[in-house]
Amino acid sequence: MKCSFCNIEIEKGTGKMYIKNDAKVLYFCSKRCEKNLMKLKRDPARVKWIVKKK
Numbered sequence: 757m758k759c760s761f762c763n764i765e766i767e768k769g770t771g772k773m774y775i776k777n778d779a780k781v782l783y784f785c786s787k788r789c790e791k792n793l794m795k796l797k798r799d800p801a802r803v804k805w806i807v808k809k810k
C-alpha cells in the first residue's frame with residue numbers, strides 16, 4: 757500500500773491506516789503525513805518535501 761499523502765510505498769506492519777467517515781481508507785507512512793493531510797489539509801502537490809516516485 758502507499759501513503760495517501762506522499763505516495764511512498766509503506767511496508768507491511770508499518771504506517772497507519774485511517775478510515776474516514778465516508779468509508780474511504782487512507783494510509784499514512786508517518787505522523788507527518790497524517791498531520792499534513794488531516795489537520796492542515798495540504799495538497800501533496802504543493803508540499804516540497806515530498807519526492808514523487810514513479
Ligand SMILES: [Zn+2]
Binds near residue numbers: 761764784785786789
Ligand atoms: Zn507519507
